[in-house]
């Protein structure tokens with residue numbers, strides 16, 4: 001979806017109430033306008049609201065505009081917020097200093113309504129275009145799910161966050177069963193359509209806050225589940241298998257059932273210092289392998305990475321919890 005500039009949030013940071021009133025009136029037709037009357041309050045509000053555009057006064061008491069700009073530019077969550085400096089110092093040197101500090105533009109005081117509106121409009125359009133490119137770069141073209149590159153980045157971020165807060169992180173690796181036979185029987189185009197339907201079911205099945213589904217490659221998908229322990233993940237695996245069965249896509253040459261099914265490898269982990277995202281993915285991959293070996297159309301929960309058990313691909317019945325698909329609610 002192409003972001004609409006009119007849905008943007010504009011944050012004004014200025015310690016002068018009159019300037020805030022004036023600027024708000026000038027830009028209120030171009031988005032949702034928020035304001036803060038100090039640099040510190042502005043940074044806090046920016047972290048909460050992630051505005052597309054920040055109109056930042058240079059000369060403020062306490063933390064000045066340059067210090068605020070520096071804090072915002074260093075915050076990875078605020079990388080996509082554009083800053084326009086608003087200042088009475090309109091010498092070329094002052095203008096260059098603002099741009100060098102990381103602002104995208106510069107608005108001189110006294111404020112001219114038409115100039116302010118034109119600059120804000122231009123930068124909101126640019127922000128919308130950048131967000132669109134960002135979205136496309138992170139998307140898998142065929143299914144519309146996130147792509148592997150974006151997933152790997154998010155996994156690293158979530159892994160670090162769950163380690164910091166000592167929360168359990170869940171991961172599900174999903175592979176469509178006997179998909180080569182499906183292509184052989186129905187052709188590649190039908191195969192693509194089948195993958196799109198599976199992707200849609202996975203997207204619908206991962207809509208809780210923070211959950212994300214991605215295409216991991218070929219007929220393999222992955223779902224990241226924040227704050228999910230082993231017990232919840234096992235239930236989720238069963239539920240996900242049943243959702244794919246419920247698509248009821250005929251697959252007469254499949255080995256597990258006469259319709260499309262998937263095998264799922266699960267891994268839940270309270271990340272410790274020694275754990276890595278790669279080891280977690282590897283554990284889920286081993287569990288997926290076991291699900292295939294045990295007959296497909298099921299999910300298998302991996303032993304926690306680092307216990308050594310997942311390395312040897314042990315017998316399913318001994319070392320993994322196998323869960324066949326059943327029509328269970330999540």
Ligand SMILES: Nc1nc2c(ncn2[C@@H]2O[C@H](COP(=O)(O)OP(=O)(O)OP(=O)(O)O)[C@@H](O)[C@H]2O)c(=O)[nH]1
Pocket residue numbers: 142175176177178179180181183187188189190191192195217218219292296
């Ligand atoms: N139509 C279509 N097929 C794809 C796509 N990506 C991968 N495939 C096919 O998926 C099939 C995967 O085959 P295998 O890795 O042998 O696995 P499988 O047949 O699903 O068997 P199991 O995984 O053991 O159940 C291959 O035939 C690939 O060509 C795609 O984007 N579209």
